[in-house]
Every structure is written in structure tokens, then in C-alpha cells.
Amino acid sequence: MLDILLPILIFSALLLTVIGAVRRVRLWRQGRPSPVDVVGGLLKMPRRYLVDLHHIVDRDKYISKTHVATAGGFVLAALLAIIVHGFGLHSRILGWALLAATACMFTGALFVANRRRNPPARLSKGPWMRLPKSLLAFAASFFIVTLPVAGILPADFGGWLLAAVLAVGVAWGVSEMFLGMTWGGPIKHAFAGALHLAWHRRPERFSTPHNASAARSSGLKALKLDDDKAKLGVEKPADFTWNQLLGFDACVQCGRCEAMCPAFAAGQPLNPKKLIQDMVIGMRGGTDAGYYGSPYPGKPIGEHEGHPNGPIVNRAGGALVDAETLWSCTTCRACVEECPMMIEHVDAIVDMRRFLTLEHGNTPNKGAEVLDNLIATDNPGGFDPDSRLHWAADLNLPLMADKREADVLLWLGDGVFDMRNQRTLRSLIKVLRAAEVDFAVLGTEERDSGDVARRLGDEATFQTLARRNIRTMSQYRFSRIVTCDPHSFHVLKNEYGELGSADMPANYEVYHHSTFINELVKAGSLTFKEWKGGSVTYHDPCYLGRYNGEYEAPRDVLRALGIDVQEMARSGYRSRCCGGGGGAPITDIPGKQRIPDMRMEDVRATGADTVAVGCPQCTAMLEGVVEPRADIKDIAELVADALVIGQSTGKTASSKSAPQPQRTVEEVTP
Known part of the structure; x- marks a missing residue:
């Protein structure tokens, strides 16, 4: 009976x-x-699955080993089942x-069942x-029906009743595992994911292999x-590629x-997993009533619906996603960094923001004012704009317009208009001069880098600002750009x-100032006093981190100062966002708590007296937390405070020779 039923079940399932x-x-x-690249991509898929994907899956050791046993066992078992029971090649070796394959799969499935208890x-x-x-x-x-093929049991064992039970078991398993890959269900990710x-x-x-310098594509x-004819952003699911x-x-x-996700943890109406599932709903049409995960905070399941050519965001309500869900995102890429399927959540969110901003001018709270x-x-x-250098009137900063050429172009950023960040810039200039770095600034020729405009979806303003800056910089000769601002660093x-x-x-x-200072330290261009400033943690x-993979240089600088860094539980690629990226402080979507308050709780857990930072946004957000709290100090400030002037022991890292390549670093794990 099974010899007749199994081929029918298997090939019917394969056809469907x-x-x-x-x-x-x-x-x-x-x-x-x-x-x-259709063919090339398919040929590269096995390595991407076995190396790149599992590099991320392996962060959860339990599920990583479970996945290897279950998925590996299934793939091998499915192929062998088709050969042995579908085509009837009853070889004892097969x-x-x-x-062995089904036993491996069964073992992995037991661990899946344990996780689901x-x-x-x-x-x-x-x-x-x-x-x-x-x-x-x-x-x-399949294990039981294969026992006769392996010669362990006779071919006619069990009779009709057992054969019927086994046929039902095979039909159940085959339906879920085969049909589920393409018709929908838990195993759908196996087909789509590959x-x-x-x-x-x-x-x-x-x-590049992950055991070397991990490739990053975050722009x-x-x-x-x-x-x-080009669409200005994404209005409906069919507008995505x-x-x-x-x-x-x-x-x-x-x-x-x-x-x-920091926004989800703060109780803002964003859940990146729910957002992706809403896009799937929109792709096929329907409502979110069949979603069985955590909802957007404060928004019940079953109230949203859409279809491929319907609007994703409807200002009158009733569409797939509410606008405030999109504006809650800080674009921190924590979701992208953590996703074992390498889905690009932030790209999708910014694409949808672009449509709201460019087509409707629908940017909430202070968004429109900032863009204006x-x-x-x-x-x-x-x-x-002419006041860009007023804060530095006493510093006699060298201008590119006067010098025409310098080794380092110091990109000041719009922190020049903020009194707190001016302290950071003064500290960095002190460090550069102590190391005898040949640098200059654009001064009033510098424009905003465009980061905020781009994250808020105003691509037109971003490109206008960027092209002006490119045109200005093309007039001068310099080896590298150094900046205190990771956001400007990233877009440049x-x-x-x-x-x-x-x-x-x-x-x-382009160098972030922590990376450049680290090069100066290694070159012996800076000398420091003994550190006596108490315990320090680094945010x-x-x-700088998830977008550009730079985790070690700031820590190297702190260690060079004699600081034993007290790491937060969430650091490195799992660092918690300060809440200042993606225009989030401008759109200001309310939640149950503030993201910087949560980050300061991470700081308090370390017992550190000082938080070392490397970003004007992070400084502003963390200093906005009510006291008592740790002091906030930019790395440039810590270095400047520890400097012993005039006692450098080596050649500056910024000599007129060819610039050194930015060194690569391994990610820091908590």
C-alpha cells in the first residue's frame, strides 16, 4: 500500500x-x-546561506545548532525521500x-518543540x-517507512492499519514542509529566504567573508x-522593487x-517585525487579523488592511500602516544588524517617508520647519550661515579658501551652532594642533551634510546640499576628511x-575623529597625563558602529588614556540607540518612556562616573536625561583634557605622505 501511496503523495505535493x-x-x-545577477546569485546562494546567514543566526547558539540539525536534516531527507520513495530506488545505502537524515531532523525538531513550550x-x-x-x-x-528499505524491518510489516497511519503522517509532514514553502505558512521563509x-x-x-572585515552596505x-517617470518614494506595496x-x-x-528596536522598547508605535509582515499583507492583499506576533504598541491587531496597489499610509486612516509608525524609527539599523534573513527594514521605512515628504509634505511636528x-x-x-565660525573667532582656524590645500579637511558640521558641541570642536582642534596636523576648514562655505533631510525623506534637499558641498570641495586638495559627527561621516x-x-x-x-585620534596615538604624536577621572563607559x-563597523578605535583611544572601559550590557553591534537619529527628535512621536532615559539606565548599571561618546546627537540626547546621572564627555574632550603639550614622541599620522587606509576592526559583542 505504501509503495503506491508514497509516490502519489510526494509527487502531488511537489506539483502543488x-x-x-x-x-x-x-x-x-x-x-x-x-x-x-540571476544565475550568479543562485550559484552564490549556498555560501551566503552557510556562511553569511549563519554568522548572524549563530548569535543565538541554541537556535543556531537547532537550525543546522533541523534544516540540514530536512533538506537531505527531502531529497532522499523523493529518490527512495518517490522513484522507488530502494537501495539499502540510500x-x-x-x-540518518530523518533522525537528525527529528532531533532538531525536539529542540524546536522545547523552544515553543x-x-x-x-x-x-x-x-x-x-x-x-x-x-x-x-x-x-519517513523514518518508519524507510526501515524496510534499510533492511531493518520486513517489507510487509505492520499491515494496512499501520500503513494508513503512516500515510497520514507523511501527508501531514509533506503538506507543511513542501506546500508551506510556497503557499504560505511557517516554512515559507525557507523558499523566499533562499x-x-x-x-x-x-x-x-x-x-567578503565574515571572519575578515565584514562588508557593509548601509548608504x-x-x-x-x-x-x-521615476516614483518619488513608495506609496503602495507595488512601488517597492x-x-x-x-x-x-x-x-x-x-x-x-x-x-x-529602541522605539518598540520605548512604547512608540513601531514594531519592525510587524511592519515587515504588514508589507507582506499588502503584497498579497488582506488584513492584519491573521498576524500572531506583538502589535505596534498602543495599536490593536485587525484594524489595518491593504492591497498591492492601495496606499500604505492613508491620512484618513484604514490603510496598512499609520504614519506615526514610520516616523517613530530612529534609523539605528539595530533591526537590520540583528535580522538573520538580512532584511533591510530601514531602506523600506525611508522609502515610505520619501513619498510622504516629497509628495504630500507630510512631515510631523517640527519636520517641515527643519526642512524649510x-x-x-x-x-x-x-x-x-555667515555665523558658522563666530564661536571660533579666537581660534584663528585655517580656511581652505586661503590655503587651497591641506592634508586634513576638518568637517565641522552643524554642531557649530550648538554651544555644547562647540566645546567638543574646540577640544578636537586642540588635539590636532598638539599633533601638528596640517588641517583646514571650509568655514562659511560648508553646508549641512544633508543627513537629516535624507532621513526625513526629503531627497531633493539632500541632493541639493550634497552637490553644493561636492562642488565646494572639488576646488581644494586634501587627503582625507575628519569629522566629530558620525552622521556627517556616514553620508560623506x-x-x-x-x-x-x-x-x-x-x-x-573620511575618518571619524576617534579613528583619526587613534592613528595619532599609534604614531606617537600625542602624550597623555595619568588618568584620574574615575570609571568610564563608552556609548x-x-x-559609527552599525552603519560603518567602527567599534575598536574609540576604545583604543580610551585605553591609551589609561581608562579601563566598563562595558554596558548592550554595546558594540548591539548598542542601544540614544534616540537621536533619523530625525526622531524632530518628529517627536510619543511613547511610554524616552529612549535616552533607557540608555542612561544601561549606563547606571555599569556604575560608571562618565559616559564617553563620539557623536553630537548622542551628547545632546544623553545630556537631556535629568540628573543625577553620569557626566557626558566626547572622546575629543577626554583626550584634550589628558594632553601633555609638546611631548610627542613620533611623527604625526597626518604628514604629507600618502594617507594611511582606515583600519578595519572586529565587532564588539556584549
Whole structure:
């Protein structure tokens, strides 16, 4: 009986799986065109799955080992089941191999079942709770029906009753594991995820092995504003590129993004996992009533609906996502960094913001005022551009307009209009002069870098500011740019290049000041007094760490000062955002608590007297926490305070020789 039923079950399931795959691909192809290397991506997929994906999965050791056993066992068992029971190749060797594969899968499924006995809050429930049973049914059924093939039991064992029971078990397991991959269900991520890795929107994320310098691709992609037919952002699900839709469909609903999201923790109406699932709902049409994970804080399940060509955000309500959900995001990339499927949440959020801002001018709270200021005065505060250097009247800063050439272009940023950040800039200038660095500033020629405009979705203002800055810098000669601001650092380093041209290239070598100071320290250009300032912890800025992979240089500088850094529980790539990125302080979406308050609690847990920071936004947000709290000091301030002037022991790292490449570092884990 089984010899007849098994081939029918297997090949019927495979046929329906193929039909489902065609249907699934059609859903993805509703999106805009996006060129990919089809064959090359498929050939690279195994390595991306086994190395790049598992590098992230392995951060949760339990599920990593479980995934290897369960997924590896299933893939091998499915192939062997088709050969042995589908085509009837009853080889004893193949039989034993199938037994081993199903035993491996069964063992992994037991660990899945254990995780689901009392699942963490971040895991989706509903259909996911049946997954362990389906895995066990598939593995156990094929194990038993393969025992005769391996010669362990006679071919006619058990009779009709057992054969019927086993056929039901096989049908259950095959339905979940095969049909679920393409028709929907917990195992859908296996099919969509594999193709997502092959045709990822940012294939450069896979360009180097993770045991070397991990590849990073975090710069936003520019809109073609001169193309009248190009969409200004994303209005509806079909406006995403097809491989973005594919990426959304790959979500495994593990909730790691949710657990790391600062806005979700603060009770603001954002849950990155729910957002991705809403995009899947919009892609296929329907409501969110079938979502079984954590909702957006303060927003019940079942009130949102959409379809591929319907608006994602409807100002009158009733669409897929509320606008305040998008504006809650700090663009910290904690979700992207943590996602085991390498989904690009932040890209999607900014794409949707672009439409709201460019098409509707719908930027909440002070957003519109800030964007108007950037257009009128080239800075978000609306200050007189000619006052950019008033704070430094006594410093006699060298100007590029006078020098025409310098080794270092010091990018001041719009912190020049903030009295607190002026202290940081003064400290950095003191350090540069102590190390005899050849530097100059643009002065009143410098414009805002455009970071805030771009994150708020105003791509037009960003590109205008960026091109002005590129045009200004093209007049001068310099080896590298140094800045205190990780946000300016990021856009100058990773987002200006796309806007350059043959006669005005914009691929700059950009250093964050902590990295540059570290080079000066290593070159022996700075000498320090003994540290007597108490205990210090270090807060990793999102745009320096997760966006650009620089974790060690700031810590090296602090160690050079004689500081034993007291690490927070969430540091390195898992650092908690200060709440200052992505225009979040401007849009100011309310929650149950403030993100900087949560970060200061992380500081208090270390017992540190001082928080070392490397970002003007982080300084402002953390100093906004009510006292008593730790002191906030930029790394440049700590270095300047410890300087022994005139006792350097080596050649400056910023001599006229060719610039040294920015060194790579390993990520710091908590």
C-alpha cells in the first residue's frame, strides 16, 4: 500500500509546490524592476546561506545548532525521500542515509518543540506553534517507512492499519514542509529566504567573508529626481522593487528586530517585525487579523488592511500602516544588524517617508520647519550661515579658501551652532594642533551634510546640499576628511559618492575623529597625563558602529588614556540607540518612556562616573536625561583634557605622505 501511496503523495505535493512557487513569484513581480545577477546569485546562494546567514543566526547558539540539525536534516531527507520513495530506488545505502537524515531532523525538531513550550514574547505564535509537530511528523513518518528499505524491518510489516497511519503522517509532514514553502505558512521563509539571499537588494553585503572585515552596505540609494517617470518614494506595496517584496516575504518572524528596536522598547508605535509582515499583507492583499506576533504598541491587531496597489499610509486612516509608525524609527539599523534573513527594514521605512515628504509634505511636528530651514539657510536650526565660525573667532582656524590645500579637511558640521558641541570642536582642534596636523576648514562655505533631510525623506534637499558641498570641495586638495559627527561621516563616506561626477568625484576618504585620534596615538604624536577621572563607559553611536563597523578605535583611544572601559550590557553591534537619529527628535512621536532615559539606565548599571561618546546627537540626547546621572564627555574632550603639550614622541599620522587606509576592526559583542 505504501509503495503506491508514497509516490502519489510526494509527487502531488511537489506539483502543488511548483504551482505555489509560480504564484509566489508573481506576487513578488508586482514590484518595480530591479536588475539582479540571476544565475550568479543562485550559484552564490549556498555560501551566503552557510556562511553569511549563519554568522548572524549563530548569535543565538541554541537556535543556531537547532537550525543546522533541523534544516540540514530536512533538506537531505527531502531529497532522499523523493529518490527512495518517490522513484522507488530502494537501495539499502540510500535507506540508511535517509534514516540518518530523518533522525537528525527529528532531533532538531525536539529542540524546536522545547523552544515553543514557553516561547519568548518576541516569537510569533499562531501557526508557528504547530511547526514542531509538523517537523516531528515528517521526520518520524519517513523514518518508519524507510526501515524496510534499510533492511531493518520486513517489507510487509505492520499491515494496512499501520500503513494508513503512516500515510497520514507523511501527508501531514509533506503538506507543511513542501506546500508551506510556497503557499504560505511557517516554512515559507525557507523558499523566499533562499532566493532573497541569491537576489538580495544589497549583494555587496556578502562580498567578503565574515571572519575578515565584514562588508557593509548601509548608504541609502539615491532617487533619480531628474526622471519624470521615476516614483518619488513608495506609496503602495507595488512601488517597492520586486526583490524588496521578496525580502519581506523571507521574514521568519523570529522577533530579533523587535527585541533590539529602541522605539518598540520605548512604547512608540513601531514594531519592525510587524511592519515587515504588514508589507507582506499588502503584497498579497488582506488584513492584519491573521498576524500572531506583538502589535505596534498602543495599536490593536485587525484594524489595518491593504492591497498591492492601495496606499500604505492613508491620512484618513484604514490603510496598512499609520504614519506615526514610520516616523517613530530612529534609523539605528539595530533591526537590520540583528535580522538573520538580512532584511533591510530601514531602506523600506525611508522609502515610505520619501513619498510622504516629497509628495504630500507630510512631515510631523517640527519636520517641515527643519526642512524649510535647510532650504533657506543650509542648516536645520535656521541660523545665519555667515555665523558658522563666530564661536571660533579666537581660534584663528585655517580656511581652505586661503590655503587651497591641506592634508586634513576638518568637517565641522552643524554642531557649530550648538554651544555644547562647540566645546567638543574646540577640544578636537586642540588635539590636532598638539599633533601638528596640517588641517583646514571650509568655514562659511560648508553646508549641512544633508543627513537629516535624507532621513526625513526629503531627497531633493539632500541632493541639493550634497552637490553644493561636492562642488565646494572639488576646488581644494586634501587627503582625507575628519569629522566629530558620525552622521556627517556616514553620508560623506557612503552616500556622496553616488552623486559625484567625472569632473567632480565624491569618493572621499573620511575618518571619524576617534579613528583619526587613534592613528595619532599609534604614531606617537600625542602624550597623555595619568588618568584620574574615575570609571568610564563608552556609548557606541549607531552611525559609527552599525552603519560603518567602527567599534575598536574609540576604545583604543580610551585605553591609551589609561581608562579601563566598563562595558554596558548592550554595546558594540548591539548598542542601544540614544534616540537621536533619523530625525526622531524632530518628529517627536510619543511613547511610554524616552529612549535616552533607557540608555542612561544601561549606563547606571555599569556604575560608571562618565559616559564617553563620539557623536553630537548622542551628547545632546544623553545630556537631556535629568540628573543625577553620569557626566557626558566626547572622546575629543577626554583626550584634550589628558594632553601633555609638546611631548610627542613620533611623527604625526597626518604628514604629507600618502594617507594611511582606515583600519578595519572586529565587532564588539556584549
